[in-house]
Each structure stands twice: as C-alpha cells, then as structure tokens.
Amino acid sequence: MVMMGIGRARVGITIDQSGIRYVKLAKSKGWEAEASGSLMLPEGAITEDQFSDTAAISPVLKDWVQKEKLTGEAAVIAVPTSQLIVRKMHLPSRNAKELRSLVELEVETTLHLPFEDPVYDYVEMEKDEDGTQVLVFAAPRKWVDTAVLLLEEAGLKVRDAQIASFALIQAIRRNPEETLNETMLIHLDSASMEIYMFHAGHPVFMRSINLYENQSFRDQEGLISESQTAELTAEIARMLNFYQFGIQQGESRIASIIVTGASASRSSLVEAVRSSQPEMSVLEADYAVQYREGAHKNSNSGLNGIAAGLVMQGSNKSVSLLPRKAADAKLFPVLVYSGLVLWLAAAGVIGYMAVDYQNQKDDNEQEIARLEGERALVEERFSSGGQQGQANPEAVIEQLRVARRDAPGVVRLLENALPKGGIMQSITYSAEGNLTVAGTFSNLTASAKYLDSIRKLPEIKAAHLDTVTKEMTLGSPEEEQNAGRTAYSAVYTIVMKKVTEGADE
DSSP states (O other), X not given: OOOOOTTOOEEEEEEETTEEEEEEEEESSSEEEEEEEEEOOOTTSEETTEEXXXXXXXXXXXHHHHHTTOTTOEEEEEEOGGGOEEEEEEESOOOHHHHHHHHHHHHHHTOOOSSSSEEEEEEEEEEETTEEEEEEEEEEHHHHHHHHHHHXXXXXXXXXXXXXXXXXXHHHOSSTTOOOOSEEEEEEOSSEEEEEEEETTEEEEEEEEEOTTOHHHHHTTTOOOHHHHHHHHHXXXXXXXXXXXXXXXTSOOOOEEEEEOSOTTHHHHHHHHHHHOTTSEEEEOOOXXXXXXXXXXXXXXXXXXXXXXXXXXXXXXXXXXXXXXXXXXXXXXXXXXXXXXXXXXXXXXHHHHXXXXXHHHHHHHHHHHHHHHHHHHHHHHHHTOOOTTSOOHHHHHHHHHHTTOOHHHHHHHHHHTOOTTOEEXXXXXXXXXXXXXXXXXXXXXXXXXXXXXXXXXXXXXXXXXXXXXXXXXXXXXXXXXGOEEEEEEEEEEEEEOOHHHHHHO
C-alpha cells in the first residue's frame, strides 16, 4: 500500500446497505480522529451489500465528498464481510514464492467459489515438515472494482481494499503484541452484527448478520429489541458449537468473547450473552483511537472502528484485496520518475557503448552461427519422430516459421523452463498465435513453478493453466513390485507476443 507521511490525515471507508461511512485520522504522538461522517444512500442503491444502482449513488457521493472536504484524500476501503469467503488449506511447500504460485493454482483450478473472477490474498498460519497451512481470503472482483470506481470518480484516491476483521483488531488493540486466540470478536453497529472467530491471531471463520433489513430495527433507529436480542444470542450459541465441533473437530473451543461497536444496544447484548454463556469471559472493548479536540463529527453516528482500523493498520496490514492491476496503476507516477532517472543515467554510458559496438558485433556473428547449428539439430530431432496421438513437432515448427517465429528457439525456451523431472508431452500451435503445451510433473508445486517460469519469458504475452489432473504412472521394472508413482498432467495455453510487439519491447 502507498504510505503517506507521518502526521498527515488518511481516510478509512466502509460501505454497506445502510450507507457509506468514513473516519479521517491523523497521527502525531498517537492516532486521533480529525473527522467522521456518513452518507445515507437512496433506497435500493445497495441490496444485501451488492451495488444495485450505481447511477443513483454517483451524484450524491460526489456532492458528499465535496461537502466533507475529502476531495483528493487517500483512502482505504473495507470489503464487506458478507462478500468474503475464507478457506483454510495445506500446501506442500515452505517457500514463500512457491506458496503464492500454489495458492494461485488452487484458486484457479480446485477452489470452488460462489462468484466468478475473484480477487484473493492469503496469510501463512503455521509450517510443518510437509508444507504450510494458509488461510485464503477471496472476494468478487466486481464489488471491489465498482467501489473503487465510484469513490475515485467522486474525487477520492483509493489506495487499498482490506478485510474488516484485521482492521477491527487494530482499532481495539492497545498492546501491539496482543494476539487473539480462541476468541469470538463481535462488532455491533447501526447496520449489522459481524462475528469473527480467531485462532492463533487469524479469523478462521466470519459471519455477517444484516440488521438493517429488519423494519422494526430501522423504526427504532438502530436499537435492538428484546426478541432480536434473544435471536442474536441463540445464533451466537450455534456459532460457538460450530467452531468447536465443525472447525476444530472438538480439539479446542472459544474461551472468550469481546463485543465492540458504536451501537447503543451494545451493553444490553453483552448482558444477554453473559446470561446465556455464564462459563465464558464476555468483555466490552472501546476503540483505541479518540476524537481530537474540535474534530468534525457526524451527529448521526459514532466513531466507526472498522474505518479507523483500516488506516491504523498501515504497512502492517495482513491482506490486500485491491486487484493487482489497480495497485500497479497507483505506482505509475513513481515509475515515471524512476524511469527518467534511469534514462539520464543511461545517457552517460552511450559513449562507451558506441566504442564497444564493433567488438560486440563480431561476437554476435559468431553466436548467430552457433545458434543456426543448434536450430538445425533441434529441427532434425523433432522431424525424426513423435509419439502416437501427439501433435507433429515438424508441423508445429513449420507453422511457427510461417508466423516468422524462431521455432527451435521457442521450443527450446519452453523445454528449458521445465522444472526438474518435468516432461513436455506435446505442443500444438494455432493460427491465432497460441501454443498449447501438455506436460507431466512429479507434484503440484512443479506444475505451478512451470506456469510461473513461462510467464516470465520475454517472448510470452500471457500463460494460463487450463487443467491439471492427478494420475498414477507405472514404476520402472527395477523397482520393487513395479510400484506405482503419482504424477500430475497439466495443460497450458500460451499466448505468444507478436513479432512487432517483441521488437518494440
């Protein structure tokens, strides 16, 4: 996330069915709230935390941003808990770089999500001899893109999209070293009750209960009735049982409950939970940040702890759900400045390069001769055979040659990118300039490494993993009982850069 200077105000924003809320913080010796406010949206503009009518939101949002003097401010948004999916998985690697590739592989091929085109990130939970246990968080890209577009069109600069549970910890935690373990954290505000189950500092389960849909709740201006309190405490009891027997398989249980939030009904909910769970520690927690003297605050709502926590996390944030392309675009001015500096430095060595050019030219001519010899050998090797049922390599080379490709060079690059033990089974070429490569790998990590390796090749524009299947291969005759071994077959689609595209780069 792009950081701002010490002492300069920043903005945290939450968006839900009841409206848009913000907190503007400044830091000197500690965090202080400079301003806060909320915007009630037109009826039906957001339904079940989904954007239903962006045309109705856009004009009122622009006016509100100007009125609150937020134009040009850097902001962090919270992805609603109702839009999040969390999955725990064990991956066969302890290497951080390999883990990211494996998470990408799992999300794209085996993780079933209730929405298409996800944005996702993960945190490492614990490592063992066989690999690493990670917690993956995913949300629909459409929601994040829509929220970013609306806010930036209104005049804000969205720097990140984060998860409410981590932000809420920052808002209530006074000891930076404090870790929530076997703890239920409940956040109660004027629109919802959100419940997070923490194990070893991580929210392994979360649930959002929409209170705003209840007409009596709105009629009582956000106060919870006795019947609603009874329903909520019953739901809390069910979730405690689910955590103990469903998530932890009876090995552990929630030991304490923390209730926070600006709702006027918070204290009554705490008393009800204490009555229903007498053996458990039930505490109230206020926010660690307070309003500074003379701060501008909206009279219709208290301090939004999640919005404040988004800002307080800063570079210590655990998860970012801002799409990578959007995040990269934020760095464009920095890259332009860096490019200018590099260009000036490069101009200083041009003279030396001109003097060295002639010697390099002679070396290049020798290298060309060597590569031509290698190309002939590769063409001979592919034209001499081929397995039944596979594409004819000689035909692939001819297609690549017609498309003005260095066919042996392309094949050689793809072969050299194979990890240890990987075998290229077949390669086909389409008239559109795409390659389909099938390979066999000893494990999932190897297939993910190959995808990462070919994406980094300068001749490749894009690469995608189409399928990966687990299969059993027969061991060698020398092995005991001719034992079977597990292998993974993967098929990749590779988009080659156009010849002119490669020349420009």
